[in-house]
Amino acid sequence: MTASTTTNDPLSVEEIRSDFPSLTVPMHGKPLVYLDSAATTLKPRPVLETIQEFYGHRYGTVRRAVYGLSEQATAAFERTRKTVTRFINAPTSRSIVFTKGTTESINLVASSWGKTHLRPGDEVLISAMEHHANIVPWQLACEATGAQLRILPMNSSGELLTEELDTLLNKRTRLVAVTGLSNALGTINPIQEICSRAHAQGSLVLIDAAQMAGHMAIDVQALDCDFLAFSGHKVFGPCGVGVLYGKPEILETMPPYQSGGDMIREVTFEKTTFADIPVRFEAGTPAIVEVIGLGSALEYIHSIGFEQIGAHEKDLLRYGTDLLEQIPKLRLIGTAAHKSSILAFILEDVHAHDIGTILDQAGIAIRAGHHCAQPTMKFFGVAATSRASLSIYNSREDLDALALAIDEVITLFRS
Amino acid sequence: MSFDLYQQVILDHNRKPRNCGALEGHTHTCHGHNPLCGDDYTVYLKVTNEQIEQVTFEGNGCAISKASASMMTQSLQGKNIDQAQALFEEFHQMVLGNLDAESTETQLGKLKIFQGVRAFPSRVKCASLSWHAMHTALTQKEDEVSTE
Structure with missing residues (x-):
């Protein structure tokens, strides 16, 4: 995993993460990387x-x-x-x-x-x-x-x-x-x-x-x-x-x-x-x-405040977009100038559900499918996309793990 | 990364699907579609005197569904309708986790590779879509099948 610095981050991700017990539960023996907050968010301790x-x-x-x-x-x-x-x-x-x-x-x-x-x-x-x-x-x-x-x-x-x-x-x-x-x-x-x-x-x-x-x-x-x-x-x-x-x-x-x-x-x-x-x-x-x-x-x-939340998620979106854009054969679906918190993509020759299953084995939870927006999928000419969605408890390390796992999917399907 | 589900055989069939394309002169066909994930296949069979002479498929979907369709067409060559329906039943029960193909005598052969699917409940429908289409085509109930 690439080392990342979050020292300039205005929001203390570590502190926020400690509020969410779900993040301490491993998935398939790996630390959980939760990137499906657009479907549903994890719950912080005060709510529980x-x-x-x-x-x-x-x-x-x-x-x-x-x-x-x-x-x-x-x-x-x-x-x-x-x-x-x-x-x-x-x-x-x-x-x-x-x-x-x-x-x-x-x-x-x-x-x-x-x-x-x-x-x-x-x-x-x-x-x-x-x-x-x-x-x-x-x-x-x-x-x-x-x-x-x-x-x-x-x-x-x-x-x-x-x-x-x-x-x-x-x-x-x-x-x-x-x-x-x-x-x-x-x-x-x-x-x-x-x-x-x-x-x-x-x-x-x-x-x-x-x-x-x-x-x-x-x-x-x-x-x-x-x-x-x-x-x-x-x-x-x-x-x-x-x-x-x-x-x-x-x-x-x-x-x-x-x-x-x-x-x-x-x-x-x-x-x-x-x-x-x-x-x-x-x-x-x-x-x-x-x-x-x-x-x-x-x-x-x-x-926490929306100013902090917005700044943190903007940083993550920019960081994640840069990482994913470097991956050959990956196409981002949704590249509006004014955008927030969502990285949807397709990989040439690999179906979204295969990506979702393989990433899950690496502890990474993303959504694969039509996201209850079939007309949107049809407009972009795809049956399904993979979607990583971001929230306050996500870090740059989560996105590093995502990019690394996508690279491994590509390697696996090329082999 | 290594995964039980994505073995080389499956990846190979996904990349180079066998018996892929429409079949002229087919006697049975069925379209299988999973609207939830977009898997979409048509299975064609040419049957003479209860004997399957040729099986093909065309369509698109995930690696599991495509490899399953491809390997199904290979395994059905030369079987009769009863044998094909029996194989459907074994395959279906295996991916549902109701039949342990390792400890039970079956006709599944190479298809045992799909046993790993049972650990992924959301993917069982991918592995079984073309099988349902074949089963429906031979039963001639309808020409459209959907797994959700």
Whole structure:
């Protein structure tokens, strides 16, 4: 392994790594090199401790009971709503809906907003690099309402062709749904520009921030987006919890997504009246401890700071890009000028799944496949890519190990 | 690095697949596709009086799937339909880990090299895709098979 220096690194990787117990568990007898944070991040000790402490000593239901345990749990649950509000600089905690994850957040909007606001002939615009979670709900919403799905194209570097917005955005456009940071390519999209241009045509904007949320500061008021969705498990938090931000005046126009307990005001057998936002969209007992664990994860991110995170990941991306570009027969997929945290590539003559299996034997966890973005794969003319994705706990040594292992794959397949 | 799974025989068949290409005058064919990883093969068989005269395949995918398809075509030459279906069953059970090809008497021969796949559950479908296509072609249930 090539020796690397991290002395100029503004973020103490060693210190961060010591917060993540998963990194101490060997894989196939080798130290774990975890390069799949775009799929899901490892969990830091404060999140693990919060979950254990809460389930162990402070567990109770929320919003229902009059006893102390439940009141404390409700307070901790609602404190997390305030933490999320601060995390994305939302105007009010009424605009924060807890969901199962980004997928449910988008489905909520596509189903509740879509079925009440989309009409035949309306248009929904998505981009060519969306995750299936930001494609399929809109296809179904369009099918159900007679609206049309339009696609904002990209170039061969994986950059959106925003000049096409001149024709794609028109008075029929009701919603633009676009990712802030592509999970397959690493492209950072110009969502500020997209928001202002969409609004100028009277269209709403939904930002899929699943990838973005762990890497870049989000300010929904500065962006002026109408909806924004992200998941807990990609920001060092638990699985099974996510967030939908919606402008309160828009959420108020939307009917319930699911129905049942908790989201009602009054139920009789003749008629039900529904609770105010955001509880209207939170039917059933929520993932109480996971929500509280998400709060702990966001506080953990806050304690490091996005400036530090951004600088560290920018250094890693540059270092990793330089290393991979030196490998003959390797082609990076996704080379946008404005990019973050993702190194997706193909090797001539070696399928991504073979690379993934061989790297796994060296203790290196990367993702091989279509990354739930089959239209993106089709655009680049590949069935699958290998993807190394970076996070705060990765080091230059991780990338050295990756490059070395890829060299060995090439040697093996040439032999 | 050395790996049980990526032995030279497999790498060689991946690089120089045998019996690769469409087969004119085939009597049976089936397209096998795994949408999750993009492995995509078509298997062609020419069968006369229950006897397999020729087997070919075409398509693309990972080294495991391609080597498996290539070695399957070799191992089926000269077999009859019943023998081919029996071999499918042995191969399938071996890669699933239900049959120990080292300690059991089988017709697998060189195909035992794929026994290592059982340690990689996510790759079992790669090794078995062309076999499923062949099995389906001979059973003539349909002309499309998918492993996910």
